[in-house]
Amino acid sequence: MMDQLPVVIFLIPFVTAICVPMIGYRNRDWCGPIALLATIAMSVAAIVNLYVVLANGESRYAFGGWSISTSLPAFPLGIEWVNDPLASVMLVTLSGLSCICILYGTTDLPRSLGSRVVLYYTLVLILISALAGIVLAGDIFNVFVFLEVVALCAYALIGVSGGKALVAAFRYLILGTLGSSFYLLGVVFFYAATGTLNMGDLAQQLIEKPELMTSKAIIGGSTFLFLGLGIKMALFPLHGWLPGAYARAPSAVTPLLASLMTKIALYAWVRIMFWVLGAGAEIGHVHLLTLLGMLGTIATVAGAIIALAQDNLKRMFAYGGISHIGLILIGVSQENGVGLAGSLFYMINDAVMQASAFIIAGAAISLHDAQNVNELSRLRRSPWLVGSLIILAMSMIGVPPTGGFFGKWQIILSALQAANYVEVAAIIVATVLTMAYFLKIFSGIFGDGHRKAEQQPNESKIGLRICLAVTSAAMVVLGLCADPMSRFFRATATSVGL
Amino acid sequence: MIEHITSALQRPNFIAFVILFLWGLFIMVSHPNLIKKLIGLYLVQTSIIFLLVTFSAKKDATVPILQGDDSLVSAVNEIDPNEYANPLPHVLTLTAIVVQVATLGVSLALVAAIYRTYDSLDENEILEKLK
Numbered sequence: 001m002m003d004q005l006p007v008v009i010f011l012i013p014f015v016t017a018i019c020v021p022m023i024g025y026r027n028r029d030w031c032g033p034i035a036l037l038a039t040i041a042m043s044v045a046a047i048v049n050l051y052v053v054l055a056n057g058e059s060r061y062a063f064g065g066w067s068i069s070t071s072l073p074a075f076p077l078g079i080e081w082v083n084d085p086l087a088s089v090m091l092v093t094l095s096g097l098s099c100i101c102i103l104y105g106t107t108d109l110p111r112s113l114g115s116r117v118v119l120y121y122t123l124v125l126i127l128i129s130a131l132a133g134i135v136l137a138g139d140i141f142n143v144f145v146f147l148e149v150v151a152l153c154a155y156a157l158i159g160v161s162g163g164k165a166l167v168a169a170f171r172y173l174i175l176g177t178l179g180s181s182f183y184l185l186g187v188v189f190f191y192a193a194t195g196t197l198n199m200g201d202l203a204q205q206l207i208e209k210p211e212l213m214t215s216k217a218i219i220g221g222s223t224f225l226f227l228g229l230g231i232k233m234a235l236f237p238l239h240g241w242l243p244g245a246y247a248r249a250p251s252a253v254t255p256l257l258a259s260l261m262t263k264i265a266l267y268a269w270v271r272i273m274f275w276v277l278g279a280g281a282e283i284g285h286v287h288l289l290t291l292l293g294m295l296g297t298i299a300t301v302a303g304a305i306i307a308l309a310q311d312n313l314k315r316m317f318a319y320g321g322i323s324h325i326g327l328i329l330i331g332v333s334q335e336n337g338v339g340l341a342g343s344l345f346y347m348i349n350d351a352v353m354q355a356s357a358f359i360i361a362g363a364a365i366s367l368h369d370a371q372n373v374n375e376l377s378r379l380r381r382s383p384w385l386v387g388s389l390i391i392l393a394m395s396m397i398g399v400p401p402t403g404g405f406f407g408k409w410q411i412i413l414s415a416l417q418a419a420n421y422v423e424v425a426a427i428i429v430a431t432v433l434t435m436a437y438f439l440k441i442f443s444g445i446f447g448d449g450h451r452k453a454e455q456q457p458n459e460s461k462i463g464l465r466i467c468l469a470v471t472s473a474a475m476v477v478l479g480l481c482a483d484p485m486s487r488f489f490r491a492t493a494t495s496v497g498l
Numbered sequence: 499m500i501e502h503i504t505s506a507l508q509r510p511n512f513i514a515f516v517i518l519f520l521w522g523l524f525i526m527v528s529h530p531n532l533i534k535k536l537i538g539l540y541l542v543q544t545s546i547i548f549l550l551v552t553f554s555a556k557k558d559a560t561v562p563i564l565q566g567d568d569s570l571v572s573a574v575n576e577i578d579p580n581e582y583a584n585p586l587p588h589v590l591t592l593t594a595i596v597v598q599v600a601t602l603g604v605s606l607a608l609v610a611a612i613y614r615t616y617d618s619l620d621e622n623e624i625l626e627k628l629k
Contacts, residue, residue, distance in 0.1 A: 141590060141593070144597075145593060145597065148597045148600070148601065151601075152600055152601060152604050155604050155605075155608065156604060159608055159611065162611060162615060163615065164628060166608060166611050166612045166615060167612060167616075167624060167625075167628060169608055170532065170605070170608050170609065170612060173601075173604070173605050173608060174526065174535055174539060177539055177543070177601050177605075178523075178526070178539065178542065180597075181539075181542050181543050181546055184543075184546050184594060185546050185549070188546060188549055188550050188590075191586075191587070191590070192553050197586075
């Protein structure tokens with residue numbers, strides 16, 4: 001039973017997604033609770049899976065029993081999923097956050113949706129299962145298929161309420177599909193050069209035949225893979241689709257997309273970078289990781305600067321997210337264990353932070369109709385929102401008791417260790433800019449804005465309060481558990497030779 | 499330089515792939531009409547599938563089914579892989595086509611919704627109306 005867990009985790013939301021329309025068209029009110037139950041079950045399965053993996057070590061799931069033959073030259077015959085410690089931690093993060101996002105979605109669905117509510121839950125559940133698929137996939141073509149499923153659900157979810165969101169969804173569709181096409185082209189190049197799609201087998205071949213690493217097919221392939229995933233993870237010059245899509249999508253959708261989609265694309269890239277290509281991979285004569293570090297440096301500063309220039313709260317957080325992607329890439333690119341461990345830890349933190357940020361921004365719109373910074377003084381009536389915003393600010397800036405601090409601290413330490421002082425400076429500049437835009441938000445809330453006649457305080461729903469409390473608590477708990485988690489990720493980094 | 503060109507000319511399929519790919523990209527970037535953008539996108543995707551099919555084609559190859567002795571492992575040394583076509587790229591092609599069709603469906607639905615809302619398919623006009 002236990003060795004079936006990875007597939008069970010994937011199937012729980014997937015099967016529920018098929019059941020939701022059948023039940024939903026009879027009684028629409030049931031969809032939300034069913035979806036929520038499914039993600040809670042998924043979280044429980046993911047936690048059990050984490051225990052199993054920590055106890056028994058990495059396991060590989062071969063579909064249909066087509067396992068990799070151990071005799072002869074090892075030859076992967078079927079599709080396999082890799083269920084290693086990193087994947088199991090990501091699964092726990094993914095399922096926990098999707099729980100929170102669906103709970104928030106039930107409180108904040110636009111009334112204009114009507115019967116499309118059923119479709120909303122179906123798409124969200126398929127999106128979650130496909131994300132779990134990306135996390136587990138041990139096969140680069142499998143990653144492509146799941147990336148496309150995620151993207152298709154995301155296009156539909158962004159455009160689900162119509163209006164201006166449609167144009168944002170279309171722009172995302174053009175860029176996102178181009179990104180997956182690039183990714184597919186990279187996969188084709190890899191396959192042409194090595195004749196295999198399995199990540200473990202690819203890595204094996206690249207080690208056994210070092211001349212492959214300098215062949216045009218692998219260089220071109222890794223360039224295209226990175227371009228494709230770069231669009232998906234909204235790396236700075238390729239981020240064009242993200243702000244519009246996040247700002248215009250329904251509030252119920254944004255936390256899910258913001259917290260999970262870009263982070264999982266980044267995770268897929270980290271997988272391919274360290275588990276397939278190896279840390280020493282080069283494009284031409286340029287070290288791939290050096291290039292990545294430069295892009296990350298630009299992204300983290302530019303994202304923070306543009307965020308400071310925004311007035312719309314959602315756009316501000318969207319650019320903040322772009323800045324954080326850059327920060328994580330800086331950590332990944334230091335080519336030492338501290339950097340990779342710090343970035344993986346920060347990635348989980350960032351997923352929680354983005355979920356919290358967009359839940360707050362969405363609740364500010366639905367409760368107080370406050371979209372822009374100068375309207376935020378209305379938030380003074382909801383202490384829950386302001387309280388979680390303060391914890392969010394602490395985590396995004398990096399104030400010690402929260403998880404954001406420890407991730408950032410390790411990334412800075414690793415950059416110092418590798419003597420990349422420009423990148424250290426970039427992180428510090430980005431931190432100062434983050435402080436500046438939160439100052440802008442808080443002066444919007446507590447400053448002498450135009451005071452409206454005090455209305456009856458808005459009754460915030462219990463679901464929303466749970467979401468805010470859990471995400472805020474998660475940020476603090478991640479900070480308190482920073483030490484064991486860092487040690488865990490250090491072990492992961494050691495396993496790939498850093 | 500000349501040997502590069504002659505070696506490229508020996509693989510006309512790859513040149514066709516590059517032309518199709520860049521043409522699709524060009525259409526996507528240059529045309530303001532949303533449907534034409536989709537056509538460009540479709541060309542890009544098709545060109546990649548074309549590349550997959552191209553390098554998996556094999557002359558005088560047969561279906562990869564072993565006849566007679568069905569024990570693959572024991573017969574492995576007597577099998578000449580050059581006689582058999584590799585089925586995997588074709589399977590990948592099929593999967594990629596399915597993904598492409600799904601993307602096209604979603605994108606056409608989005609374009610239809612945009613047309614109903616803004617009464618135009620021209621990107622510039624739509625951006626005007628968004629303001």
